[in-house]
Amino acid sequence: MAEASSKRILIIDDASLVRRYYRDALERAGFEVDEALNGVEALEKLLGEPADLLIVDVNMPQMDGFTFLRSLRQQAPPIASIPALVISTEAGPHDRRAARSAGANFYLVKPVAQDVLVQHVSIMCGLPA
């Protein structure tokens, strides 16, 4: 059975406290965690080292989350197929549709409790919740 320690999660969010909150939860659950401040930086990081799962915010400077996801899905494998969990303050149906259309695999609305985050990340990584 796969373990959390073998899974690398890339958090893409411009808010430092949000990144720290997610990192705190995921590292305690045993995941390896990296961070990017926006979509541009995330693509650069992924080209250097792919991740097992992406946690993606929507409103970010330089490249918003949906533009990032569309760019991601146009990359060569295996980067194009990395699962993406979008976590946004945008709770409306328009943003959920836009996320799905851009290539998100799951959508959560902030705030997300740490145990809920770990549960979703584990399931999306094929680990027991």
Add this chain to the structure above:
Amino acid sequence: MPLVRKPSPQTPAAAAPPALGEGTREQRWAAVRAAAERPDGLALLADALSRESDPRVREAIFTGLARLATPESAAVVVPYLRSDDANLRTGAVDALRAMPQACRAHLPALLTDGDADVRLLSCELARGLPDEEANRLLCDLLERETERNVCAAAIEVLAEIGRPEAVPSLLRCGARFAGDPFIAFSLRVATERIAAPARDWR
């Protein structure tokens, strides 16, 4: 022999100012760049932004408006904070962030806007103000704000630029959202950072 004026040569079509809303993406992009240099550039860019759908051309329009950096150009950008399109929202925030002085006059109204998403995005814009002014505006917001995500955005900024005077507002906000784990986590980090020694207040 009477002087006969030579007919003036036809102006080549290529020399005419390109229409902002017409042509290929590259032509529209070039037209935007040219419009930004014109005295009537603000009106041209505002009109183009309302009709443009290509992200690269939009980015050029936002850049042109940010370069103008006047309260009027900021006023053109502000409504796009309400857009359903994340690309437009990002462009608007980036443009307003690039003209902090021009944005300054709009911030009190933006931070009290009826739309929580606008208030949330505007917290980040307060970062461009002098620390004292940003602290005052964000503390005022924390005292009255009912949306936790807006408070979280204000705490995020205060964690970076917060002054000791902000701590009571932060703690009162925390009391209103008691039981919210992210607010509690953010407040702990923010107050620790504010209390850290050797902060150099601007």
